[in-house]
Amino acid sequence: MFDEQEPKSPTYYDEVIRKGYSRRDFLSFCTMMAAYMGLNQSGIAQVTKAMSEKPRLPVIWLHFQECTCCSESFIRSSHPIVADVLLDKISLDYSETLMAASGFQAEQAMLNTMEKYKGEYILCVEGSVPTAADGVYCMIGGKTSMQILEEAAENAKAIIAWGSCASNGCVQAAKPNPTSATPIHKLVKGKPIIKVPGCPPIGEVMAGVIVHVVTFGTIPELDSSGRPKAFYGKRVHDSCYRRAYYDAGLFVESFDDENAKKGYCLYKVGCKGPVTYNACGTMKWNNGTSFPIQSGHGCIGCSEANYWDSGRIYERASIFPGFGIEANADTIGKVALGVTVAGAAAHAVMTNIRKNTIINAIEEEGKASEKEL
Amino acid sequence: MSQRIVVDPITRIEGHLRVEADIENGKIKDAYSSGTMVRLLEEILKGRDPRDAWAFVGRVCGVCTSTHSLVSVRAVEDALGIVVPPNAELVRNLMFATLYMHDHVVHFYHLHAMDWVDVVNALKADPKKTSELAQSISPWPKSSPGYFSDLQKRIKKFVDSGQLGIFANGYWGHPAYKLPAEVNLIGLAHYLEALEWQKEIVKIQAIFGGKNPHPNYLVGGMACAVGLDEMSGINAERLAYVKQLLDDGKRFIEQVYIPDLMAVASFYKDWGSIGGGLGNYLVYGDLPTNGFGDPKGFKFPAGAILNKDISKIHEVDLRKDEEVQEFVTNSWYSYEGGKDVGLHPWKGESKINYTGPKPPFKNLNTEEPYSYLKTPRWKGHAMEVGPLSRMLVGYASGRPEFKEVVDKALKDLGVPVTALFSTLGRTAARGLESVLVAEWALEFYNQLIANIKNGDTRMAEQSKFDPSTWEKKSIGVGYGEAPRGALAHWINIEDQKIANYQLVVPTTWNASPRDAKGQRSAYEAALLDTPVADPNQPVELLRTIHSFDPCMACSVHLYDEEGKHLSRINVVGE
Numbered sequence: 001m002f003d004e005q006e007p008k009s010p011t012y013y014d015e016v017i018r019k020g021y022s023r024r025d026f027l028s029f030c031t032m033m034a035a036y037m038g039l040n041q042s043g044i045a046q047v048t049k050a051m052s053e054k055p056r057l058p059v060i061w062l063h064f065q066e067c068t069c070c071s072e073s074f075i076r077s078s079h080p081i082v083a084d085v086l087l088d089k090i091s092l093d094y095s096e097t098l099m100a101a102s103g104f105q106a107e108q109a110m111l112n113t114m115e116k117y118k119g120e121y122i123l124c125v126e127g128s129v130p131t132a133a134d135g136v137y138c139m140i141g142g143k144t145s146m147q148i149l150e151e152a153a154e155n156a157k158a159i160i161a162w163g164s165c166a167s168n169g170c171v172q173a174a175k176p177n178p179t180s181a182t183p184i185h186k187l188v189k190g191k192p193i194i195k196v197p198g199c200p201p202i203g204e205v206m207a208g209v210i211v212h213v214v215t216f217g218t219i220p221e222l223d224s225s226g227r228p229k230a231f232y233g234k235r236v237h238d239s240c241y242r243r244a245y246y247d248a249g250l251f252v253e254s255f256d257d258e259n260a261k262k263g264y265c266l267y268k269v270g271c272k273g274p275v276t277y278n279a280c281g282t283m284k285w286n287n288g289t290s291f292p293i294q295s296g297h298g299c300i301g302c303s304e305a306n307y308w309d310s311g312r313i314y315e316r317a318s319i320f321p322g323f324g325i326e327a328n329a330d331t332i333g334k335v336a337l338g339v340t341v342a343g344a345a346a347h348a349v350m351t352n353i354r355k356n357t358i359i360n361a362i363e364e365e366g367k368a369s370e371k372e373l
Numbered sequence: 374m375s376q377r378i379v380v381d382p383i384t385r386i387e388g389h390l391r392v393e394a395d396i397e398n399g400k401i402k403d404a405y406s407s408g409t410m411v412r413l414l415e416e417i418l419k420g421r422d423p424r425d426a427w428a429f430v431g432r433v434c435g436v437c438t439s440t441h442s443l444v445s446v447r448a449v450e451d452a453l454g455i456v457v458p459p460n461a462e463l464v465r466n467l468m469f470a471t472l473y474m475h476d477h478v479v480h481f482y483h484l485h486a487m488d489w490v491d492v493v494n495a496l497k498a499d500p501k502k503t504s505e506l507a508q509s510i511s512p513w514p515k516s517s518p519g520y521f522s523d524l525q526k527r528i529k530k531f532v533d534s535g536q537l538g539i540f541a542n543g544y545w546g547h548p549a550y551k552l553p554a555e556v557n558l559i560g561l562a563h564y565l566e567a568l569e570w571q572k573e574i575v576k577i578q579a580i581f582g583g584k585n586p587h588p589n590y591l592v593g594g595m596a597c598a599v600g601l602d603e604m605s606g607i608n609a610e611r612l613a614y615v616k617q618l619l620d621d622g623k624r625f626i627e628q629v630y631i632p633d634l635m636a637v638a639s640f641y642k643d644w645g646s647i648g649g650g651l652g653n654y655l656v657y658g659d660l661p662t663n664g665f666g667d668p669k670g671f672k673f674p675a676g677a678i679l680n681k682d683i684s685k686i687h688e689v690d691l692r693k694d695e696e697v698q699e700f701v702t703n704s705w706y707s708y709e710g711g712k713d714v715g716l717h718p719w720k721g722e723s724k725i726n727y728t729g730p731k732p733p734f735k736n737l738n739t740e741e742p743y744s745y746l747k748t749p750r751w752k753g754h755a756m757e758v759g760p761l762s763r764m765l766v767g768y769a770s771g772r773p774e775f776k777e778v779v780d781k782a783l784k785d786l787g788v789p790v791t792a793l794f795s796t797l798g799r800t801a802a803r804g805l806e807s808v809l810v811a812e813w814a815l816e817f818y819n820q821l822i823a824n825i826k827n828g829d830t831r832m833a834e835q836s837k838f839d840p841s842t843w844e845k846k847s848i849g850v851g852y853g854e855a856p857r858g859a860l861a862h863w864i865n866i867e868d869q870k871i872a873n874y875q876l877v878v879p880t881t882w883n884a885s886p887r888d889a890k891g892q893r894s895a896y897e898a899a900l901l902d903t904p905v906a907d908p909n910q911p912v913e914l915l916r917t918i919h920s921f922d923p924c925m926a927c928s929v930h931l932y933d934e935e936g937k938h939l940s941r942i943n944v945v946g947e
Contacts, residue, residue: 056536065412067926068387069435069586076572076585083565087527091536096384100487100543102915103380109541130411136727137745139409140389141381142734171432172412179413199432200586203572242605255591256833260598263605285584289576289614292583296606297596300428300589308429312422314838 056088057214058113058121060152061095064138064145065172065181066127069200070163071097076203078287085207089214093121096140107141114155122213123156125149128165128172129187130179137179149187158192158219159184160209164302167197167226174308185226192219195226199302202283205231225305227277236273236299239281242266260296270314271298278303375402378908379736381409383918385484387436388925390884392918393737394900396908404893404900405739406884408746408925411725418874423449423866424838426874427590430862433876434926438586439472439578440855441862441876447665448851448862449592453843456664458831461594463821464581466660467615468588469853470814471577474622476856477760477807478574478630480922482560482567485800488916489637490560491550492540496529498554506555511632515566524562544910551640560637563629570629574622577615581607594833599825607832612822619818623811626804634804638786638797645788648796648917650899652681653754654762655882657689657861659854660813672813673854676766677751681794683769689751691850691861694719697877700748703741703886705729713889715750718863718875719848746928748885748894749877757895758858758882759921760803765793774812778805796899799920840869855879857924880928883921896921 017023061071075082086092092099093113094106101109113121127145130137135144153159161184164170172181185193196209209228212220220228237243245251246265253259253268267274273281276299280291292299298314301307311317374397381391389410395403418429426449431442443465450457457465500522507516531537544550552560575585581597582588589596600606658668658675668675676686690696698715701708707726708714716722728742737743750756767775782805783790792798824830837843845868852861858879865873883895893901896918905911 056534056538058536063389065410067432067435069432069438072435072438072586075568076575078572081569081572083568086538087531091538093536093538093541095539096382096389097387098483098539099384100492100540102382102384103911105542105544105910106382106384112541133727134731136729136732137411138389139732141391142379142730142732142736144732147733171414171417171429174417174429176416178416179411181412200435254835254838255596256594256598256831256835260596261600261606261830262603263600280584286572286576286579289579290583291579292589294605295579295581295583295589295597297583297589297591302587308417313425313428314422 056091058117059090059092059094059124059210060110060113060121060156061092061097061124061126062145062148062152063096063140064125064127064129064149064165065179066163066165068097068126070126070165070206071095073200073203074162074206076286077207079204080207080211082207085210090122090210104141110152114152118155120157121155122158122160123152124160124162125166125184126162128169128181128183130172131182131187132178132180146187149184153188153191156191158194158213159188160213161185161193161195161226162206163201164197164199164305164307167195168305170199171308174306193226194219194222194228197227197232197303197305198278201303202231202279202285204283204287205279223277231279231283232277232303234277234279234282236276236278236281236293237271239279240273240293241281242293255296266293266296266298268316269298270300270312270316272301272304272307272310272317273299275310275317276301276304276307376908377736378905378911380911380914383915383923385487385915385919386923386925387434388923388928390918390923390925391737392896392900392914393739394905394911394914396905399904399906401900401903401905401914404897405737405743406746406886406894406896407737407744408884408928409744410925411745412926413725415874415876418871421871422840422869423452423864423871424592424840426864426871427592430874430876431587431590433878434924435586436924437472437476437855437857439468439582439588439590440853440860442588442590443469444851444853444855444860444862445864446590446592446851447853448849448864449866450665450849451851452847452849452864452866453592453837454847455593455834455837456666457594457834458829459664460599460821460824460829460832461834462661462664463817463824464595464597464832465590466817467619467814467821468578468581469660470619470810470817471574471622473810473856474626474807474814475571475574477803478567478626479571480803480856481630481634481800482564484922485919486560486564486637487543488912488919489550489641490552490564491545491547491557492528492543492561493532493545494550494552494554495557495561496525496532496554498525498558500525500558503555503558507559510636511628513628513632515562521558521562524565525558528561544912547910547912548906549912552637553640556636556640560633563633566629567625570621570625574618574625577618580611580615591833593835593838594831596833598832599830601825601830612818616818619811619814623815626807626811631804631808634801635782635785638801641797642786642788642792644797644916645786645792645795647903647913648799648899648920649794650895650901651755651757651893652679652794653751653756654678654765655689655751655756655758655859656762656766657691657852657854657859659852660810672809673763674766674770674772676770677754677756678762678765678769679754681791683765686766686769691852691863696752697861698750698753699877700750700888701742702748702889704744704747705742706747715753715889718861718877719865719873721863721873721875742886744886746881746885748888749882750888750892753890755888755892755894755898756882757899758879759799760806760856760858761793761799762858763854764802764806774809778808796903796917796920803922843869855924857922858882878924878928880921880924884923884925884928896923 138145427442578585660672663670
């Protein structure tokens with residue numbers, strides 16, 4: 001059987017040349033990749049070196065309490081396309097969604113990688129772990145997800161927590177969280193954990209995180225919440241193409257009204273863009289096709305922790321301190337999200353008086369609507 | 374003596390499924406299907422804004438993404454008496470069609486193909502012969518000897534690396550694989566092409582719903598306003614984009630999926646008499662052409678077939694207390710009225726009660742409750758739902774388009790109509806309905822264009838969006854056809870909040886444990902008599918299970934931990 005052979009570990013360079021590309025093509029790919037990751041000239045050399053020398057990175061991808069939207073989003077990636085990721089970049093040795101083997105042969109494939117690549121494999125986790133009732137609410141192969149996570153995490157090089165389930169518990173952790181659905185960072189200590197929240201995360205963001213780890217052998221720079229800054233550094237509001245309407249005080253009042261047809265700001269019909277950190281406004285979805293706001297629906301804030309319990313979807317995000325694109329999650333955090341007075345003060349400094357009046361009126365309406373439920 | 378085998382995890386599905394089977398004389402003598410993960414979403418929905426429900430239940434499943442959101446807004450609209458504008462219905466149909474085209478292709482190539490296609494054997498294929506074969510069955514352009522030769526080299530190098538990734542530990546070389554090397558190579562080539570193609574077709578959902586997976590829906594219509602002369606909104610560029618994607622999608626289905634399906638099926642005709650199972654088929658119907666209030670206008674007609682008797686279609690009524698009922702006899706829940714009673718979803722009651730072995734364990738005790746799935750029944754009958762049920766009900770209803778594709782497939786394969794009641798029939802039905810849906814999608818698109826041309830740009834009915842306009846109490850049912858089969862949500866709204874929300878989901882029908890009478894559900898019934906040549910490599914078992922396209926996260930998500938009655942509503946007026 002093939003799994004008994006010793007790895008010969010072809011490098012990306014080998015793969016590229018074998019696929020009929022020239023060294024020049026390879027270098028231009030590295031340059032593009034470096035630019036994509038926001039690196040300067042010396043970074044290009046680093047990418048080139050890494051892609052010429054490294055074998056395919058072993059990856060174990062576990063599924064717990066989830067809906068597989070993360071795996072589905074991952075296969076939507078356009079750059080790189082997932083076939084190339086699977087054949088050339090990583091060795092996806094365990095994935096319940098895609099792997100050929102089932103049953104004990106599947107378990108064996110995971111064990112093989114855990115032993116052969118001890119301390120070298122990346123552990124990806126899709127889904128939360130239910131800790132209630134000794135973990136019986138999620139069992140695979142007769143083991144609880146708690147046990148499987150513990151075993152697989154022990155010798156992983158790093159962990160990627162895919163999506164909001166693994167990063168913050170997502171929908172099953174919404175009140176009253178009946179199964180005690182728990183995100184990964186609360187269960188695994190002493191390992192680097194990259195949180196890639198979103199329900200799901202954007203496909204190219206997922207592939208981008210993988211490419212970063214593969215290329216540099218390091219994890220990308222994370223913010224104080226553990227998310228890659230490259231993708232979660234700005235609020236959707238700050239990169240929204242409808243932002244100008246917000247600044248001008250032009251809002252959709254009701255779905256499908258005249259203002260909706262004109263593409264005005266969706267803040268008053270519940271858009272959570274002002275409190276959501278994600279790349280939707282810049283990278284957009286499905287290879288730049290659209291994103292929720294472009295298609296007329298407000299952002300629901302799916303990459304934020306506890307977004308299911310942070311107000312209703314069609315209720316205005318009444319409190320959000322700190323305006324301006326210079327704000328990031330860390331500085332906003334310091335303003336203490338949720339403190340109305342501080343929020344309103346930061347707001348007043350940074351916006352003009354006319355808009356401020358409008359926004360304050362909206363906030364009052366928002367607070368009133370909060371009381372409805 | 375029979376031998377008990379355990380397959381857990383069943384991979385290439387959505388979610389967590391375990392099958393235990395008793396093998397005797399090379400055949401499955403008995404089988405037990407168990408769902409092993411639960412999230413209790415219905416409990417989480419209580420007290421929330423009904424207009425938000427689509428987002429919560431959308432997260433039931435990211436594979437059949439959008440289908441729960443669609444059925445959810447229908448349930449709320451039913452409760453509130455909202456009729457959505459025709460354009461919204463058409464956009465929803467287009468998103469539905471997108472999901473089917475995507476999901477069925479991904480199922481065939483990425484979840485099911487490796488049960489039939491021996492990936493490693495593809496290395497032995499002659500690229501020139503492969504090219505000739507490919508060109509003889511399809512005009513699809515990627516079919517030159519050089520194309521197949523390059524692919525083969527790429528795979529050889531991959532295999533030689535020793536890092537087999539997703540192909541590691543497959544049952545390669547198993548005698549049940551019957552395809553010539555050249556067909557295996559075509560299958561592998563299209564595995565990779567389909568992986569690239571699938572990310573394109575879903576862009577239709579991104580255009581109308583903002584993203585995929587998990588696009589946005591809206592109670593009362595859709596949020597994507599039509600603004601022909603605006604930079605935002607649905608304008609000529611967006612519509613042209615949709616048309617392009619629909620045309621490309623239809624071409625892929627007709628020139629890649631269907632020729633491959635027929636080529637593979639022609640080598641596995643024996644599977645036309647294996648895995649038939651229940652012979653009872655249930656369809657709720659979907660794809661309205663005259664508004665959701667007119668089921669006669671559905672492209673997928675509703676109905677039930679019993680005992681493979683396609684001469685009679687039984688009517689189905691989801692609002693009637695005695696039609697759909699759920700049992701917990703062999704599930705890890707309890708009912709106040711005891712383990713053996715059946716309850717309509719509106720009377721839904723349950724206390725989660727895990728009584729299985731303490732993990733880690735080797736075997737379940739299948740003499741006792743053995744699954745987190747409840748067991749739904751229609752008028753007491755175990756029913757199969759899914760593409761085969763839809764094709765059979767359409768066929769039995771005498772709809773010409775169904776008859777045309779089914780009869781052609783039977784004729785091309787040279788098999789009798791009874792071959793439909795099988796593992797192969799299930800897999801073929803999925804492909805055939807993809808052809809229909811791709812065709813219908815163009816009709817929906819043309820109708821949308823015609824409406825806009827005639828000046829109707831309405832996309833959402835918002836007069837009842839404000840909760841203050843609602844009655845104090847209301848109840849509704851939303852239903853439809855998920856890719857995996859009949860799906861319904863029941864909602865109970867009180868004081869502007871969700872008082873109760875119940876889902877009965879396709880895979881719950883198919884994958885559930887036995888009922889109070891000991892009747893098997895579809896998976897367990899279909900596995901009976903399935904041959905298993907090597908109990909350590911039960912590829913045959915996977916074929917039959919995968920033919921249903923399991924979606925476990927959908928099927929398990931229920932109930933109040935405290936065991937309270939979730940609802941006491943019994944009957945809904947028509």
